[in-house]
Amino acid sequence: MLANEGKHLDPDGAYLALVASRDDVAIASELERLDALQAFDGSDEALASYKGKYGICGVRSFSARSEDGERHAEIYRLEIETFPRHVNNVYAICSVHEERPFYLLFDVGSGLPSSQRDLDLAFAVMTTMFGRPFSLAEVDECVVSHAHSDHCGGVTILKETTRAKLAVHELDARVIDGFEERVVLVTKDLEVFWRRAGVPAEQRGFMRDMYLAGKQLFRSVPIDRLLRDGDVVGPGFVVHHVPGHCPGLVCLQVYDTLLTSDHVLSRITPHQFPQSITPFAGLEHYFRSLAKIRALGGIRVAWGGHEEPITDLRTRIDEIEAFHRERLDRVLAICARPCTVHDVAIALFGERSGYDVILAVDEAGAHVEYLHQVGKLRVHNLAEVEAAEGDPVFKYQTKSAVPAPAA
Ligand SMILES: [Zn+2]
Ligand SMILES: [Zn+2]
Numbered sequence: 001m002l003a004n005e006g007k008h009l010d011p012d013g014a015y016l017a018l019v020a021s022r023d024d025v026a027i028a029s030e031l032e033r034l035d036a037l038q039a040f041d042g043s044d045e046a047l048a049s050y051k052g053k054y055g056i057c058g059v060r061s062f063s064a065r066s067e068d069g070e071r072h073a074e075i076y077r078l079e080i081e082t083f084p085r086h087v088n089n090v091y092a093i094c095s096v097h098e099e100r101p102f103y104l105l106f107d108v109g110s111g112l113p114s115s116q117r118d119l120d121l122a123f124a125v126m127t128t129m130f131g132r133p134f135s136l137a138e139v140d141e142c143v144v145s146h147a148h149s150d151h152c153g154g155v156t157i158l159k160e161t162t163r164a165k166l167a168v169h170e171l172d173a174r175v176i177d178g179f180e181e182r183v184v185l186v187t188k189d190l191e192v193f194w195r196r197a198g199v200p201a202e203q204r205g206f207m208r209d210m211y212l213a214g215k216q217l218f219r220s221v222p223i224d225r226l227l228r229d230g231d232v233v234g235p236g237f238v239v240h241h242v243p244g245h246c247p248g249l250v251c252l253q254v255y256d257t258l259l260t261s262d263h264v265l266s267r268i269t270p271h272q273f274p275q276s277i278t279p280f281a282g283l284e285h286y287f288r289s290l291a292k293i294r295a296l297g298g299i300r301v302a303w304g305g306h307e308e309p310i311t312d313l314r315t316r317i318d319e320i321e322a323f324h325r326e327r328l329d330r331v332l333a334i335c336a337r338p339c340t341v342h343d344v345a346i347a348l349f350g351e352r353s354g355y356d357v358i359l360a361v362d363e364a365g366a367h368v369e370y371l372h373q374v375g376k377l378r379v380h381n382l383a384e385v386e387a388a389e390g391d392p393v394f395k396y397q398t399k400s401a402v403p404a405p406a407a
Pocket of ligand 1: 245262
């Protein structure tokens with residue numbers, strides 16, 4: 001394995017670097033793991049224990065069971081570097097009841113060389129260290145959780161080189177099978193949003209170039225199956241449509257395990273952008289989708305599209321919702337004096353650079369949009385907006401509290 005798929009790895013060097021950076025390992029709360037690695041004696045028991053707890057080369061294995069205990073599936077979490085220093089969890093799911101196992105891939109990485117390299121390595125680890133031979137050639141069906149390139153960019157290679165059927169929610173299908181159209185339209189919509197948000201012209205040009213950089217890497221591919229809420233994939237895995245972070249985002253329920261993709265993550269709160277850019281995005285949809293997943297029964301553990309597993313999904317959902325409610329309160333306070341979305345972004349996040357500027361304006365825009373939708377903000381410069389040609393800058397102001405009705 002080290003001679004082929006793992007030839008870029010340097011286990012001895014990596015081990016020395018880890019030991020030397022013990023302080024950094026402590027900051028990442030991984031000291032226990034480093035100690036386990038240092039105490040490793042090469043025995044089968046030590047290997048099984050380490051592998052079960054931490055996995056190997058980013059591959060972790062766990063199993064999902066149906067409520068009656070009749071059915072189960074093996075799930076492998078594969079850590080893939082999809083963009084420089086950006087890691088995704090891809091899931092290889094094997095249902096082993098049938099005469100021939102059913103192999104499902106949930107997400108497929110970005111398709112960039114690092115992403116394909118890590119997939120190959122992960123499959124080699126599954127084969128040699130976990131005794132489950134696997135490769136892209138085995139995949140029966142690939143469900144793309146949503147049409148963000150770190151999760152779905154690899155569909156081009158998948159469709160062009162394997163027999164795997166590609167499934168995606170119908171609201172994200174136009175991005176996968178009409179990518180060129182999508183890039184043109186979303187660029188126009190972003191331009192309108194940024195103008196109205198009050199982003200200065202020279203910064204808009206820079207943001208546009210940054211947004212388009214890398215978009216040439218992907219090509220449209222045909223989709224084999226359009227998914228809808230409640231659909232069943234494979235031998236009984238259920239699709240839950242959760243618009244918000246992305247219009248066609250789906251969670252996949254594999255018996256007592258929920259793969260949440262970017263809907264719920266263990267540490268960071270998933271990025272939000274306004275539905276004025278794309279219908280079915282926006283905070284209103286996101287809150288509803290959080291409530292929908294919170295109400296699901298029988299989930300023992302959830303695994304996101306990034307980061308670590310979530311053992312208490314409802315508590316994590318409550319934390320994420322509270323985080324946004326608090327941010328909404330901050331936006332109301334900021335808009336006590338009239339503000340553009342760009343002003344709100346700077347007040348929330350400070351002056352940012354690079355791609356962070358786009359993310360900050362998106363995030364501020366999603367919160368301002370929600371507050372406007374629910375009647376807590378009003379457009380302050382309405383006469384100016386009415387008289388202007390093209391796309392004028394909008395300034396928002398917090399409405400004074402409506403007095404409670406007299407008892
Ligand atoms: Zn995403
Ligand atoms: Zn993601």
